[in-house]
Amino acid sequence: xxxxxxxxxxxxxxxxxxxxxxxxxxxxxxxxxxxxxxxxxxxxxxxxxxxxxxxxxxxxxxxxxxxxxxxxxxxxxxxxxxxxxxxxxxxxxxxxxxxxxxxxxxxxxxxxxxxxxxxxxxxxxxxxxxxxxxxxxxxxxxxxxxxxxxxxxxxxxxxxxxxxxxxxxxxxxxxxxxxxxxxxxxxxxxxxxxxxxxxxxxxxxxxxxxxxxxxxxxxxxxxxxxxxxxxxxxxxxxxxxxxxxxxxxxxxxxxxxxxxxxxxxxxxxxxxxxxxxxxxxxxxxxxxxxxxxxxxxxxxxxxxxxxxxxxxxxxxxxxxxxxxxxxxxxxxxxxxxxxxxxxxxxxxxxxxxxxxxxxxxxxxxxxxxxxxxxxxxxxxxxxxxxxxxxxxxxxxxxxxxxxxxxxxxxxxxxxxxxxxxxxxxxxxxxxxxxxxxxxxxxxxxxxxxxxxxxxxxxxxxxxxxxxxxxxxxxxxxxxxxxxxxxxxxxxxxxxxxxxxxxxxxxxxxxxxxxxxxxxxxxxxxxxxxxxxxxxxxxxxxxxxxxxxxxxxxxxxxxxxxxxxxxxxxxxxxxxxxxxxxxxxxxxxxxx
Amino acid sequence: xxxxxxxxxxxxxxxxxxxxxxxxxxxxxxxxxxxxxxxxxxxxxxxxxxxxxxxxxxxxxxxxxxxxxxxxxxxxxxxxxxxxxxxxxxxxxxxxxxxxxxxxxxxxxxxxxxxxxxxxxxxxxxxxxxxxxxxxxxxxxxxxxxxxxxxxxxxxxxxxxxxxxxxxxxxxxxxxxxxxxxxxxxxxxxxxxxxxxxxxxxxxxxxxxxxxxxxxxxxxxxxxxxxxxxxxxxxxxxxxxxxxxxxxxxxxxxxxxxxxxxxxxxxxxxxxxxxxxxxxxxxxxxxxxxxxxxxxxxxxxxxxxxxxxxxxxxxxxxxxxxxxxxxxxxxxxxxxx
Numbered sequence: 001x002x003x004x005x006x007x008x009x010x011x012x013x014x015x016x017x018x019x020x021x022x023x024x025x026x027x028x029x030x031x032x033x034x035x036x037x038x039x040x041x042x043x044x045x046x047x048x049x050x051x052x053x054x055x056x057x058x059x060x061x062x063x064x065x066x067x068x069x070x071x072x073x074x075x076x077x078x079x080x081x082x083x084x085x086x087x088x089x090x091x092x093x094x095x096x097x098x099x100x101x102x103x104x105x106x107x108x109x110x111x112x113x114x115x116x117x118x119x120x121x122x123x124x125x126x127x128x129x130x131x132x133x134x135x136x137x138x139x140x141x142x143x144x145x146x147x148x149x150x151x152x153x154x155x156x157x158x159x160x161x162x163x164x165x166x167x168x169x170x171x172x173x174x175x176x177x178x179x180x181x182x183x184x185x186x187x188x189x190x191x192x193x194x195x196x197x198x199x200x201x202x203x204x205x206x207x208x209x210x211x212x213x214x215x216x217x218x219x220x221x222x223x224x225x226x227x228x229x230x231x232x233x234x235x236x237x238x239x240x241x242x243x244x245x246x247x248x249x250x251x252x253x254x255x256x257x258x259x260x261x262x263x264x265x266x267x268x269x270x271x272x273x274x275x276x277x278x279x280x281x282x283x284x285x286x287x288x289x290x291x292x293x294x295x296x297x298x299x300x301x302x303x304x305x306x307x308x309x310x311x312x313x314x315x316x317x318x319x320x321x322x323x324x325x326x327x328x329x330x331x332x333x334x335x336x337x338x339x340x341x342x343x344x345x346x347x348x349x350x351x352x353x354x355x356x357x358x359x360x361x362x363x364x365x366x367x368x369x370x371x372x373x374x375x376x377x378x379x380x381x382x383x384x385x386x387x388x389x390x391x392x393x394x395x396x397x398x399x400x401x402x403x404x405x406x407x408x409x410x411x412x413x414x415x416x417x418x419x420x421x422x423x424x425x426x427x428x429x430x431x432x433x434x435x436x437x438x439x440x441x442x443x444x445x446x447x448x449x450x451x452x453x454x455x456x457x458x459x460x461x462x463x464x465x466x467x468x469x470x471x472x473x474x475x476x477x478x479x480x481x482x483x484x485x486x487x488x489x490x491x492x493x494x495x496x497x498x499x500x501x502x503x504x505x506x507x508x509x510x511x512x513x514x515x516x517x518x519x520x521x522x523x524x525x526x527x528x529x530x531x532x533x534x535x536x537x538x539x540x541x542x543x544x545x546x547x548x549x550x551x552x553x554x555x556x557x558x559x560x561x562x563x564x565x566x567x568x569x570x571x572x573x574x575x576x577x578x579x580x581x582x583x584x585x586x587x588x589x590x591x
Numbered sequence: 592x593x594x595x596x597x598x599x600x601x602x603x604x605x606x607x608x609x610x611x612x613x614x615x616x617x618x619x620x621x622x623x624x625x626x627x628x629x630x631x632x633x634x635x636x637x638x639x640x641x642x643x644x645x646x647x648x649x650x651x652x653x654x655x656x657x658x659x660x661x662x663x664x665x666x667x668x669x670x671x672x673x674x675x676x677x678x679x680x681x682x683x684x685x686x687x688x689x690x691x692x693x694x695x696x697x698x699x700x701x702x703x704x705x706x707x708x709x710x711x712x713x714x715x716x717x718x719x720x721x722x723x724x725x726x727x728x729x730x731x732x733x734x735x736x737x738x739x740x741x742x743x744x745x746x747x748x749x750x751x752x753x754x755x756x757x758x759x760x761x762x763x764x765x766x767x768x769x770x771x772x773x774x775x776x777x778x779x780x781x782x783x784x785x786x787x788x789x790x791x792x793x794x795x796x797x798x799x800x801x802x803x804x805x806x807x808x809x810x811x812x813x814x815x816x817x818x819x820x821x822x823x824x825x826x827x828x829x830x831x832x833x834x835x836x837x838x839x840x841x842x843x844x845x846x847x848x849x850x851x852x853x854x855x856x857x858x859x860x861x862x863x864x865x866x867x868x869x870x871x872x873x874x875x876x877x878x879x880x881x882x883x884x885x886x887x888x889x890x891x892x893x894x895x896x897x898x899x900x901x902x903x904x905x906x907x908x909x910x911x912x913x914x915x916x917x918x919x920x921x922x923x924x925x926x927x928x
Contacts, residue, residue: 067779071696071886073638081638159645160652161679164638167645183679232679233697252698253886254878282779284886285876288762289778296770298777460891464634465627472626488640498640506643510634 049327049566049582050575051104057571062589063278064570066303069287071253076236077220078156079165083486084305086220087579091258091279092243093223094269096130096149096202097214099489099578101271101585107576108385108490110214113271114149114224114242119217125209125532126174130217132200137263138226139241146196148224154190156221157181161233166488168216174205183232209530211537212493244274255282275572275588288312291565295322300567300589305581307562310432313373316563325566328372331580332385332495333486333560335368335375335433337441338514339553342470343423343479350415352552355480356395358408360444364557367436374433375558377401380545381500383559385577387534388492388541394549408448420449423479426467429456434482437557441480452480469509481514484560490578492528492541500548501525516553596912603908610904611897612663618893619659629655635891636694652677653694666691666897690901691894693887700898703883708902710781711879714802714871715864717795722803722810723857729807730814731846734822745811752808761801761874768797779876798875802868806860810853817849824848851922855914862910866903 048054066088074080077093090098090113098113100106112118114136119128136144156162157170158181173193179185195203204213216222229240237250244266245258258279266274281303291312293299302308308316308326316322345351361377368374376384379393397404412418425441427434435456442452455478457466466472467481487495498504502517521544528540548554564581566573571588575581622632633650634641641649654662668674669689676685676692676699685692690700729749733742768775775797782790821827822845830840867881876882880899887895 073695081640155679158679159637159641160648163636163641163645163649163652166638167640167642170642181679230680232681234678235680236697252696253703253883282876284878284882285779286762286874289765289874289876292762292766292770293777298770460635460889463639464631465622465625468634469631504640506646508628508630508634508643508646510631510637510641510646512639 044324044566046323046326047328049103049573050329052574053103053586054566054573055571057588057590058273058275059571059588059590060275061277062275062569062591063280064276064300064567064587064589065298066279066281066301067285067290067293067299068281068283068303069285069290069306070304071283073164074162074236075239075247075250075256076162077223077239078152078225079162079236080220081164081166082304083579084303084581087305087576087581087584088303089220089223090243090272090585091245092239092241092247092261093220094136094144094242095220095222096132096217097222098218098271099576101576101583103574103576103583105577107574107578107583108387110218111271113218113269114144114222115217119204119214121213121532123205125211125213125530126206128204128206128210128213128217130202130204132202133268134200135265135268136242137265138224138229139246139261139263140226140229141263142226144224144242145199146202147199148226149202149222150190150194150196151182151227151230152223152225153194153221154182155225155230158183160184165221166219168219169221172206172208172210172213172216174207182227208526209532211529211532211534212491215489215491215494218489244269244272245279253284255280257281272585273572273588277589294565294567297568300570301582301584301587302565303584305562305564305579307373308565310369310373312565313369313563316565317372322565325568327564327566327575327582328561329564329575329577329580330376330383330385331486331560331562332383332490332577333375333484333580334378334381334383335364335437335482335484335557335560336378336381337425337437337555337557338467338481338483338516339555340473340479340481340515341517341551341553342474342515343477345415345417345421346423346479348415349552350411351417351421353395354408354411354415354417354448354450355445356552356555357397357404357411358445358448358450359397359555360403360440361397361401361557363402363440363444364437367440368433368558368560372561373563375560378556378559381548381554381556382492382495382541382545383487385580386487386490386492386495386541388538389545390542392546392549394546395552403444403447405447412448412450420445420451422451422453424455424477425452425480425482426455426457426462426476426478427482428459428462430459437482463512464509467514468511470505470507470511472509473515480555483512483514485512486560486580492538492544493525496525496541496544500544516548516551518547518551518553521547596916599912599915603905603912606908607901607904610900611666614897614900615659615663615666615893618891618896619662623659690898693892693895695890695892700894703895704880704898704902707879707883709783710877711865711868711872711881713781713784713791713795714798714868714877714879715861717792717799718802718806718868718871719857719861719864721799722806725803726807726810727814727846727850727853729811731818731841733811733815734818735841737819742815746815749808749811752804753812755805757801757805757870758874760804761798761871764797764801765875778874781877798871798877801874802864802871809856813853813856814849817852818845821845821848847921851918854917854921858910858914858917859907862907863903865906865910867899 072085077089094114096115097110100109100111115130116133119130156165175193179188241261244264246261248257248259250256287309290302291308316326339352341347365374382389425438427438438454498512500516500521505511505513524544528537531537569590572586576583629650630646632655633646637645637649673687674685674689676683692699729745733745736742769777776794780794782794784791830844867884869881869885872879872881884899
């Protein structure tokens, strides 16, 4: 891997570099990026990339350096389940549909990618047909057919081989009983789920109407996989590309490069500019070191899109020059707390309401880093970015948002606990912001006599053995569990399906729905999925939000914002609502 | 001597087996005591929206339904004769010593350990040489110039070195020397010695200095204390009375006596660090055994943790053996039997 190019040069030929810089300066910025045709340009200013393209350019060439503080769950499009990984996967793979590579809300639009046009729905939303573009090729030169897309979707169903990936397909498609994917059920006819009547047509059949199917069609799981090159769990290290870039020098656990895929034909792809020649990616890099490198210009992108670390936050926000080179987008993530109705006395709604009224909302925001690093005060579970969101506040907590203690005390009396009660609050100690939030709860609720005991549980097993394990929650009296959630895609189903549907709660643990059990909400979810009219469907998401809040089983904390640093070397920088961070597909490089 | 070494090696094998058993027990038995089922364990290795069936299949694939002794036997068998690994589209043979496959990345552990060992060895060898030379030299000079400005200054710096955590000194050093001045390599860089020795040294210079700063401080203090003690011994006075030059008295007699505890600590430190200089590798984003262990621990990735535990155990045991053998050379009073 050639990831040491710049420092080698710097370390061993400083004089030469200095001379080159002088020459470059004399050249008047000839290589510094020609101004592109985009009229969405923006001067470098705080949050400029949130609504427009910063440093627009159509210049091709150069290298972008990415670093990841952790590692991918899997580079295999059939198995990955990280938002940044889906954003990044579009560089080496093409799904049927994709989010438009555009700033802000425009980035939420679905556009055809491998497909020629959006899917055609029939049979009341149970059949979805896509026509594939002709001339799209794998990096080995063979043409992509509908059979490759079908194979890609079906292999992702094999959860013994790919346990990390989303589970939508097996839940939605009309698969034959007992089907376990192409490795274990190679001879089973799967036409009831996916048909490929010709090389360029693919037809999906769902068991129930699925109005949000276009979102499924944008999943990386629809990126084609050639059957003869599929190596199962090892495919993550030998991916066959269909995008403008392909893998080079992939070293698991360390990093990889993306280089141009000469089989990619721009004529088949209206969505990608493919400006840089190369991407150099290192993984498992110290997060603080990533910030330092971003600030110095040694690195271009923190790929995990988690925002700068606390050490760099104050530095960026206090220095006008650094701040002008930062963005602060609102994301689809909400930091919230589940109020468990299975833990007495919180089985009484009035006791839950007392918590809603008594909590200090400002303290919640402060615990997460304040307005810029933490986010906006939340009063709903559904974040503003997702269609269907409406502003409402069922539990107003005073003009200063520090709690309405009178309302809380009235609720406690109605609950039969006029002097308060004792319960526990669970959080992940590895996350200092959660610890600070738990302490804020403890302090705020003590004002009305609710005594909270802090219960830290390891993040790695938080869902498996603690807050996501219903019998444990009851046994340990975990009245409150801190939680953080981001949608799979900016749509009500992508957001709600795993956190408010009581039917996904497993007694064996591993739940992300930590305690929302409202049968009416389950029915509303089904109704929304069957609703083909987008506006009406979005309205139902809003109604679900309100219904959940009425039950007072969620305390919404903040609509999360991120503090992101813009690359000094990159061009075409913009934040897409779909990813809640920089759109990797649009980026170019100056050098 | 030969019998002594063989006996120590046999003990080493037994110790490694016990180590692996303890690690295995911590991973499986403690959660079981807390009521965890095989499915509960498996939920660590599935995606965030996994169904009950996915969790069950994962528990099955990882062998969690087998009794713990059976699982341990499968692992030991893999180490001795290799194992078969089902990767969905086929089955591959993992040759002995097969330390299993990562539960998360699905990569075989043994090749990854071999791949990462040179990074850690390079880091530790370079840093240990620096801290040994610097620490012992400063310690000797401080002892000989006790109470002077040099002594007080050196011990002050040593105290700072011991007190400052490496994730602080490392990040500050990176920010200043690599990103501001641009005179050292940024984090995450490693060039194998065989590829380019100059770049190898350049890429590791800052981690070496940072790590050795921590240890040199301890060695300076230890050497100083040892030297002060030996310099007051009767045999030093006798050596001087015999008319030996001061240089010979210090280097041949005093330092030799003062070095015994230093060598003991040095062996243990090097052994421990070879098993993984976790904080240094994490701070400088070096893909060595320490970072591998860290990733394994935070992800509950047992095969990774077991692999590094065995390697670390091997290095510590070997370093101890070497130190014991060196005693016989350094200290004439020691005889190995």
